[in-house]
Amino acid sequence: MTTYFNEMFENDQVRAPYARLEDWMRAMPAELRQMKQAEAEALFRRIGITFAVYGEGGDPDRLIPFDMFPRVFAQNEWRRLERGIKQRARALNAFLTDVYGRGEIVRAGKIPAKLVYQNEAYERAVVGFQPPRGIYSHIVGIDLVRTGPDQFYVLEDNCRTPSGVSYMLENREIMMRMFPQLFRENRIEPVDGYAELLRRTLASVAPAKCDRDPTIAILTPGHFNSAYYEHSFLADLMGVELVEGADLFVEGGFVWMRTTRGPQKVDVIYRRIDDSFLDPLCFRPDSMLGVPGLMDVYRSGGVTIASAPGAGVADDKAIYTFVPEMVRFYLGEEPILENVPTWQCAKPDELKYVLEHLPELVVKEVHGSGGYGMLVGPKSTKAQIEAFRAKIEDDPDNYIAQPTLALSTTPTFVEEGIAPRHVDLRPYCLVGEQIELVPGGLTRVALTEGSLVVNSSQGGGVKDTWVLAE
Amino acid sequence: MILDVSHVTVYRYDASMRSAVQSLRLFPSRFDGQRVIRWSVEVVGGMRGGSFRDGAGDKIESWSLRGPLQEVVIRVEGQVETVDLAGVLRGHRELAPPEAYLRETLATDADAAIRTLAEDAIEGISGDLEKAHALAGAVAEAIAYRPGVTHAHTTAAEALKLGEGVCQDHAHALIAAARHVGLPARYVSGYLFAGADGEPHEAAHAWAEVFVAGLGWVGFDPANGCCPDDRYIRLGSGLDARDAAPIRGLARGEGEESLDVTVALAAAQQ
Known part of the structure; x- marks a missing residue:
């Protein structure tokens, strides 16, 4: 019988980070709980946050279940995770710079050439192009699981367009609205700086040709996309335009956005569409979602695309095995986070x-x-x-x-009361002039008893994730 | 040899178009086998955009046009001095790893017939260069030159089954066969001066390059049963014809497009 690490209870003792949650949990009568749960659901519906997490598909109008029981990390636990995540994000970007440059890691025999150069995600079209600051993956989502007090594993890296960060922000917003006293009793690190950090990150990778405050736009495939809510949410929070391919055009070596006041130059595009749809002249000729000529402007330094086309080769599952090797090869450090x-x-x-x-x-x-x-x-x-x-x-x-990893559990509100359910964690690491990480991330929870699959398409829910201040 | 090139491409539309964007790979490659004396590329009435050299060493330049447009005219004029390097792409600066040219595409997918052709051709042969020659020979034998039977989207497998095709089909078949036996291969687009009589001839051409360890990229033209020499001008390369296309463009609007291309090469009087 596998034993699972329970993040709140260890040998019937409440672990320190959860100390102040015990009373809250015990003092919550079933009626109040149901009332709060209904309230949370109503709030989510009102906001309109109804999309599926990255690549999961499914009904875009479905609400992902929200569990009110927060998941908590102590400051020291988080510091180690943070160091490990930033280290990994640096190594992944170094790898991308390398394999679109001289390919030293392949020449050194550390990764087979075939896995990299024959990978579908390897974009020959960007070989030799150096994106601003050498950064390919500006938003790195790293999926982690925990199996013990000090044991974390990276399940996968997401270097393209990891989604779900709007859940991280909304979960917190709703918890603060419903349980303000919890936020007085616990000193919880805020996450609401994410949008500003994202904006600063994107602005810091504007092309060298941009000599003013960079104009940023989020490029969405449109409102049929399951993550459209998140695209518009982030655009709103950052105060930038949300555009579709048809709103943009290229001329004179730059990308322009049609606005009511005439064309406006766009310096940084945070794209939420896949490489193959970005530009019909360079990739899929049948794509209606992209911008014809965009890749030429990009490659001649007129616009920054985040994440960079071709970044996906770093998060392929076959490449994943080699990430610890990347950490050693490029950074000369031992990996802080382990691979499975x-x-x-x-x-x-x-x-x-x-x-x-x-x-x-x-x-x-x-x-x-x-x-x-x-x-x-x-x-x-x-x-x-x-x-x-x-x-x-x-x-x-x-x-x-x-x-099969023994995924940790956290207490979760279920039909019968409170019971342990398995969780994972996706923090969002921002890579620009600085490498930034808001404390926490998105915790996904497998709501079905015994299930180890946290994906929302398979009955998973989400939780607010706390990092306690010192 | 000094070659004069005149290449005019006209896209006509039966209804006026709102705008157009062109991505052009119409510049002679820089390597020891050719030297540009003069070269100009112009999209009539267009606005020049960014230009850059990609990882395969090709210069790409983009252009845009504002509507209303009835036609898009792309004019290439120039003079290039060439020397015969027996197909070897010597002195060509590029960063793209040869292994990236082992990837199959729709047009260069090796079906059972291509696999058999490739395996039979190299049986008992060692050495990449010898293998590449054998493959080029086998492709030339299996696909007879005959214009009009294949089209722009014909795959290597389809052309081999037909047993007939044009230079694009030969190149695709050689690429598919070479990749199947582990040799990186790519599609090259360019010009061929075919007339020794001094009269200009239809001269847009394509061939294949195979990567030979120790030697680098080597051109093979199965359609003419030779390696590119001083009659050839190399423009650019890609995984297949679509990827190596000298002109990629897109016009916005409802009109139907028709295409008119004139390419003329002439040996300059020295």
Whole structure:
């Protein structure tokens, strides 16, 4: 029987970060709880925050369940995470600069050339181009799980356009509105500086040609996109324009935005659309979402695109295995955060091990996301395992496997009262002139008892995440 | 050889268009085999945008045009001095890793027939250069030159099945075959001076380059059964014809587009 680390209760003792939550929890009668829960839901509906987390698809009008029980980190716990996350974000950006430059890490034999240069996310079109400050991934979302008091693992990196940060901000806003006394009793680090940090980060990577206060715009695929709410939310908070491809055009080596006062030059585009849709002249010719000619302007230094086209090669699941090596290679440091041990089914001996141990492993598609196309061995029936075995044998290169991690739990409000449920964490690291991280992130919780899958498409919810001040 | 180039591309629209954007890869590559004496690229009535050299060493320049537009005219005029390097792209500065040219594309996907052709061609042959020659020979034999049977979107596999095609099809087939046996390969677009009689000829051309360890990129023109020499002018490269296209453009509006291209190469009197 696996034991799981409970972040609040250890051997029936309440762990220090949660000390002040115990009374709150015990003093909450069922009626009050239901009332508050209904209130929270009404608030979320009123705000209109109804999108699915990155790549998960699903019904865009569905509300992700919000759990009112906060997840808490002590200051010292957070400091270590923060150092580890920033270290990883630096290494990932160094890797991107390298593989679009001289490719030293490949020449040194640390990463196989094939994994990098034949990767679908490797953009030959940007080879040799140096984005401002050498930064490719300006918003790095790093998914973490915890298995013990001091044991954290990185599940995956998201270097393209990690979403969900609006949940981090809204969860806090709603908790403060519903339980103001909790914020008086606990000294909680604020997260509401995120939008300003994001704006400063984006402004700091304006092209060298920009000689004034840079104009920033968020490029969205439009209101049919499941994360549209977040795009407009962030534009509002930052005080920048939210645009679609058709609102932009290129002329004279720059990108222009159509406004009621005439064309306005755009210096930094925070794009929330995939590389392949950015510019029909460079990528998919059938894309209607992008801006024709955008990549030429970008590559001649007229505009910054964040994240940079091609950044995705750093967060591929096959590349993930090598991130600790990147930390050593580029930074000369030992990685602070550990990777989950990973078997590459592309390697015959590792494939053999995976096929022999399927009932105890988690198997994922190399390019998949959102908890789809994955096998959680211990939670699957014999038939499911055998069906998945056939898929792996059919196309081993497409799969990686990891041990089933004993994900930590935090108390969560459920039908019967309060019960432990498994959680993960996605902090958002901002990389510009400075590397910044607001204290906390998005905690996702698997609301189904015993479930280890926190994705909202698979019955996951979200929680407010606290980092306590010293 | 000194070659005079005149290349005019006209896009006509049957209804007036609101605007157009062009991304042009119409500049002779810089390497030991060719030297630009003069060269000009102009989009008539257009506004020049940014220009840069990409990781493959190609110069790209963008242009935009404001509407209303009935046509877009792209004029290339120039003179280039060439020397015969037996296909070797010597002195070409580029950063793109050869391994990036092992990736398959729709047009260069190696089907069973291409795989067999490639494996048969290199059987018993060691050495990348010898393999590349053998592959180019096999492709030339398998696909006869015949204009009009294939089109812009014909894939290597389709052309091989037909057994006929033009330079684009030869290049795609060679690229697919080379990549299948682990040799990085790419599509090259350029011009070919084909007339020894001094009269200008239709001269837009394409061929393939294969990466040979120790030698670098080497051009092969299966359509003409040779390696590019001083009759060739190299413009740019890509994973396939679409990726290496000298002109990429897009016009906004409802009009239907028709295309008229005139390319003329002539050997200058020395």
